Amino acid sequence: MDQLRAFIRAKRLSYKTEKTYCFWILRFIRFHKRNHPKTLTVIHVNEFLSNLVLHENVSVNTQKTALNALAFL
Numbered sequence: 001m002d003q004l005r006a007f008i009r010a011k012r013l014s015y016k017t018e019k020t021y022c023f024w025i026l027r028f029i030r031f032h033k034r035n036h037p038k039t040l041t042v043i044h045v046n047e048f049l050s051n052l053v054l055h056e057n058v059s060v061n062t063q064k065t066a067l068n069a070l071a072f073l
Helices: 002-010 015-031 042-054 060-072
Strands: none
Touching (some): 015 060
């Protein structure tokens, strides 16, 4: 996470964006039982986003934010 934060800061993204992206990336990693993100594939991303929609009833904008964070990762 420290490397991710440093990379976000190097890109000069806002602090709010940094917090949001870190939040979603941590949720993604925890959802997949703390597997390293390098070992996770597009299928894992789809599972995570589907879970957000089907079980947590998040809004479309929240889904987009989570997707953007994972795309950044």
